[in-house]
Amino acid sequence: MIREGGALVGRDGERAALVENVRRRVVVEVRGDAGGGRTALLDAACADWARDGIPVVKTTAGRQRPLGTVDALLDAVREQFDLAACPRLLESIAAATDLRSGFRTGGNVLALAHEVGRALAQAVGGPRGGVVVIDDVDSADSVSGTALVTIAEMVCAAGAAVVFASRRGRPTPLDVLVSETIELAPLPDADVRTVLARRTPRFPLDIGVIEALRAALGPLFRNPGTVLPTLFSLLAERRLVVVDEHWCLAERDAEIAVPADHRSVRPLRQDASGAALAAMLSARSPLALAHLSDLVEVAGADLGETGLLLDELIADGVLDLSGSGDSVSFAVPALAAAARAMADEELVGECRAALARRLRAVEGESGSPAESGETRTNRAVVAVPRSLRDHVRARIAVARFDQLQAEVRRLLPETLAAAPDRTHPDRPVLDEVLTAWIGVMLHEWRTDVLPESVADLRAAGVPLPEGFAESLLDSVSRADWRAAAGLLQAMSESRTTAAELLASMGALTGDHRSFRRAVGSWPGLRRMAADDLREAAAHGDFATVLGGALGVRYELAEHNDVADYQRMLRAYQAGDRERALSLARRMEARDQDRRGSPVRCLARVLAGEICADGGDFGRAARWLQGSSHQMLGGHLVSWARCGLRYRSGRTAAAIGLGWREYRQHRSWGRTSGLEKLLGRLIDCSTREGDQAMAETLLAELEELDDVVRSGSTRTAVLLAHGLVRHDRAKTVECVHLARERGDAHSVARACLLLSDLSEDPQPWMAELYALTKRHGSSRSRANLVGAMRRRGVWLPRQRSRDDSFARIEARVAQLVSDGCTNRQIAAVLEISEKTVESHLTRIFARTGCRTRVELAAAWLEGRVTETTA
Numbered sequence: 001m002i003r004e005g006g007a008l009v010g011r012d013g014e015r016a017a018l019v020e021n022v023r024r025r026v027v028v029e030v031r032g033d034a035g036g037g038r039t040a041l042l043d044a045a046c047a048d049w050a051r052d053g054i055p056v057v058k059t060t061a062g063r064q065r066p067l068g069t070v071d072a073l074l075d076a077v078r079e080q081f082d083l084a085a086c087p088r089l090l091e092s093i094a095a096a097t098d099l100r101s102g103f104r105t106g107g108n109v110l111a112l113a114h115e116v117g118r119a120l121a122q123a124v125g126g127p128r129g130g131v132v133v134i135d136d137v138d139s140a141d142s143v144s145g146t147a148l149v150t151i152a153e154m155v156c157a158a159g160a161a162v163v164f165a166s167r168r169g170r171p172t173p174l175d176v177l178v179s180e181t182i183e184l185a186p187l188p189d190a191d192v193r194t195v196l197a198r199r200t201p202r203f204p205l206d207i208g209v210i211e212a213l214r215a216a217l218g219p220l221f222r223n224p225g226t227v228l229p230t231l232f233s234l235l236a237e238r239r240l241v242v243v244d245e246h247w248c249l250a251e252r253d254a255e256i257a258v259p260a261d262h263r264s265v266r267p268l269r270q271d272a273s274g275a276a277l278a279a280m281l282s283a284r285s286p287l288a289l290a291h292l293s294d295l296v297e298v299a300g301a302d303l304g305e306t307g308l309l310l311d312e313l314i315a316d317g318v319l320d321l322s323g324s325g326d327s328v329s330f331a332v333p334a335l336a337a338a339a340r341a342m343a344d345e346e347l348v349g350e351c352r353a354a355l356a357r358r359l360r361a362v363e364g365e366s367g368s369p370a371e372s373g374e375t376r377t378n379r380a381v382v383a384v385p386r387s388l389r390d391h392v393r394a395r396i397a398v399a400r401f402d403q404l405q406a407e408v409r410r411l412l413p414e415t416l417a418a419a420p421d422r423t424h425p426d427r428p429v430l431d432e433v434l435t436a437w438i439g440v441m442l443h444e445w446r447t448d449v450l451p452e453s454v455a456d457l458r459a460a461g462v463p464l465p466e467g468f469a470e471s472l473l474d475s476v477s478r479a480d481w482r483a484a485a486g487l488l489q490a491m492s493e494s495r496t497t498a499a500e501l502l503a504s505m506g507a508l509t510g511d512h513r514s515f516r517r518a519v520g521s522w523p524g525l526r527r528m529a530a531d532d533l534r535e536a537a538a539h540g541d542f543a544t545v546l547g548g549a550l551g552v553r554y555e556l557a558e559h560n561d562v563a564d565y566q567r568m569l570r571a572y573q574a575g576d577r578e579r580a581l582s583l584a585r586r587m588e589a590r591d592q593d594r595r596g597s598p599v600r601c602l603a604r605v606l607a608g609e610i611c612a613d614g615g616d617f618g619r620a621a622r623w624l625q626g627s628s629h630q631m632l633g634g635h636l637v638s639w640a641r642c643g644l645r646y647r648s649g650r651t652a653a654a655i656g657l658g659w660r661e662y663r664q665h666r667s668w669g670r671t672s673g674l675e676k677l678l679g680r681l682i683d684c685s686t687r688e689g690d691q692a693m694a695e696t697l698l699a700e701l702e703e704l705d706d707v708v709r710s711g712s713t714r715t716a717v718l719l720a721h722g723l724v725r726h727d728r729a730k731t732v733e734c735v736h737l738a739r740e741r742g743d744a745h746s747v748a749r750a751c752l753l754l755s756d757l758s759e760d761p762q763p764w765m766a767e768l769y770a771l772t773k774r775h776g777s778s779r780s781r782a783n784l785v786g787a788m789r790r791r792g793v794w795l796p797r798q799r800s801r802d803d804s805f806a807r808i809e810a811r812v813a814q815l816v817s818d819g820c821t822n823r824q825i826a827a828v829l830e831i832s833e834k835t836v837e838s839h840l841t842r843i844f845a846r847t848g849c850r851t852r853v854e855l856a857a858a859w860l861e862g863r864v865t866e867t868t869a
Helices: 012-023 038-051 068-080 087-103 109-124 142-157 189-199 207-222 224-236 272-280 289-299 303-315 333-342 345-363 373-380 385-397 401-418 427-444 450-459 468-477 481-489 497-508 512-520 530-538 542-550 561-573 577-589 598-613 617-624 634-647 651-667 674-687 691-708 711-725 728-741 744-757 762-775 778-791 805-817 822-829 833-847 852-860
Strands: 027-032 056-060 131-135 161-167 180-184 240-243 246-249 319-321 327-330
Touching: 012 027, 012 038, 012 161, 012 180, 027 038, 038 056, 038 131, 038 161, 056 068, 056 109, 068 087, 068 109, 068 131, 068 142, 087 109, 109 131, 109 142, 131 142, 142 161, 189 207, 189 224, 189 822, 207 224, 207 246, 207 333, 207 577, 240 577, 246 577, 272 289, 272 303, 272 345, 289 303, 289 345, 303 319, 327 333, 385 401, 385 427, 401 427, 401 450, 427 450, 427 468, 427 481, 427 497, 450 468, 468 481, 481 497, 497 512, 497 530, 497 542, 512 530, 512 691, 530 542, 530 711, 542 561, 561 577, 561 598, 577 598, 598 617, 598 634, 617 634, 634 651, 634 674, 651 674, 651 691, 674 691, 674 711, 691 711, 711 728, 711 744, 728 744, 744 762, 744 778, 762 778, 805 822, 805 833, 805 852, 822 833, 833 852
Parallel strands: 027 161, 027 180, 056 131, 131 161
Antiparallel strands: 240 246, 319 327
């Protein structure tokens, strides 16, 4: 179904075409895929006709017994018309009923068809030009099929129309009479999002859920009859959880399957042939047709019936035949997941064993059991320090951190036994493995595993002090990299990569000299742009730092906190705030035991900043709750809290507490990233007219720039000179430097300032306008409008008709009439709730409506259009 609250989504053109063709009183076919919305379109059209006083007879073809469709037509007339008020119609129904009763003993189909046609002509024919609507005609029984042609001809001859729906590619008995065919194409993605938004309870879907559904369903994502039941199945199975007032996937790694009763996989549950195919197709690799006979024999199914079912599934698009024609696989991942879920595990095991035997016979191998890829991998990781070290390096290179910590722990006793004391020649290699293992657990923040693992090491004779695990976790969470590196280095008499990396993290966030020394220690870091590396270290972006230092390919890690935080930072810097928030929610939704990891804390801080900038202070406060400026990336906590306080009206607290926390950061030896906090404090002070405080902060920022000497601190100093001393030249220099660095936020702030400092504000406003359209929040848009009003400059609007405010506001009015909340409207239109509220305010002012109910009524009555909205 694709209707909700009487509305039909994405079928306006087809609906109009259907109404137009019915006026011509001909036979019209509505053709589309199963689940594509044919029934919804027919229901909406019938409601339109009934509202206009056009008589309608609507039914669905029956398939359970002979003449089931004819019976359905007669029942529809009895239910939908007052027979007592129409004696001639009553007479026709009675005659048809008598013939139908006699048909059981050998009646004449054509005679019955004639009487049913006469009854329908009485019901919908004449000057009113009614409609007979039959859904699923391709499923009609064969006996009814013979009668339907005669019935349709008589209805059209009486001045009425016949509309029927069928599945694409299926023949129907009425094909010979069709005058017009309306094809229902798959819904566009935007309309699917609208459907999902309307049918999701209470909260909107996070974009990560929508993308996961799209990936799992493939082309079926655009089929409402598939995507909605799949969504409802996820909700019923509690695989969606609410994070930040959005539905998110609780287990991102888990497969998404269509429901077990979905039409595409239903045949796999009906008989032995279906069960056999489900077991054969449960593997994640294509099914080779050459193995079909052997597997059917093992499953105890009939080869002929199984082959016919296979052909049927291929014809229906459930299975794809390979280009060479020698194998089949499911068309989309969600169908394969459903087959795996319903397959009998014992039968699956027997099929796999039979396949292994066949492969051994073909290859002429011995009778030893076949090994899976995972078994071979585990066998290759032997408990020899050098072999294990190579495996650790390979796993780290492809970001398989969580798997690695479990593998090393399993092999630890044998590995320790292979190099039992510090005099053994392999002991330095073992120490490298052990420190890497501890580092991996820190990377994944396995606070549940680390203390127990450290206890195992101490029991095996590794010299670790009491409280080692707790001290290490505390040092990393506070960004005390020197202490953390010292703890790891104590595990080995030789230098280890993990300890050196922790030491380098501290240097990368330190002063200019420390930063240059750290970069010089790692060839990979020397190849990176210094500004990019310093920004990554300042934001706790371990993925960028480790990717540069060790060559870790985090792009291969789909569901990893460190990789997701890197993606979140990049989305935020690119202005894609909804994507950044989605990644923060995704991290929150999974593995609740790792919620305290530094990376997740940083993600929550950035999410709070995004919400505060968008004016949603309640959500921002919830994201920032529990964050401490003493943690890793604490300067970001201070920066975000300062912004939230100032935007929510607590100006004195924003400046006073922000300045105090800045001095605390400096007393702790922190420097990197603090220019963001100072820049915000300067902005707040100048807005409040506190020139003395602004000058103090500017002097502090210049001193910080002397220590750090980064592109970020230099940009902040130049912008601050524009804010505090109205230095236009330095503000222009700030724009140029920020452009080179790709710092869109600084470019936008400097352009806003230059619109006031320049005689000709036009070019700066034009650039600010472009940035605001691409990256802006509601606050930045308000700043732009305010600047335009101050200078009396209005940039020419270059909107297409589809992007015009009138068009958007008409869409808002339509969604209100459909019963959508502001949050649902925002999700559908991909705008903020504040923007929805602004549109509604303008609509109410223009239309005179005072409530949503009045607006909905006005829309449904046609009193609100794109012109009036």
